Amino acid sequence: MLLGGRVERALRRAASLGDGWYAATTYPLPLIERLAARYRTLCADAGRPVGTVAANRFFVLAASRAEAERSAKPYRAALDEHYGVPAEAHGDVYLVGDPEHVNRLLEGYAAVGVTQVAARVAPAGLPVRHAIRTVRLLGREVVPAWR
Numbered sequence: 001m002l003l004g005g006r007v008e009r010a011l012r013r014a015a016s017l018g019d020g021w022y023a024a025t026t027y028p029l030p031l032i033e034r035l036a037a038r039y040r041t042l043c044a045d046a047g048r049p050v051g052t053v054a055a056n057r058f059f060v061l062a063a064s065r066a067e068a069e070r071s072a073k074p075y076r077a078a079l080d081e082h083y084g085v086p087a088e089a090h091g092d093v094y095l096v097g098d099p100e101h102v103n104r105l106l107e108g109y110a111a112v113g114v115t116q117v118a119a120r121v122a123p124a125g126l127p128v129r130h131a132i133r134t135v136r137l138l139g140r141e142v143v144p145a146w147r
Helices: 008-017 029-045 065-083 087-093 099-111 128-146
Strands: 002-004 020-023 052-061 094-097 116-120
Touching (some): 094 099
Parallel strands (some): 002 020
């Protein structure tokens, strides 16, 4: 079981009881880096192996980065309003672009120790056609790069 949270008690719970730690939708990458490092330290202190470090992210992929941005824009605004995501965190919490760009963004997650990313492909009323396009591109050009 993955356990989430950003306070010390939540990290201790994940390190002592869970199979890993889960970063919520709105955690920017620098926060994930800091909390994941603390989680790893707490695992070592508890004599337990480090489990999964996962993040939940909104994905919109298209053949071009511009097309993906156009597709995502109105739905990203709804998520910004719902979750209170500041504009400066967009590059960290929204993985939007062509497959090459999204793979570069995922490199940042891997660099801070994220081992799994949950792909949200149809939040906030995003049309099904965009979600299907995203899933197909993830399957063809993103997931194979990370096996």
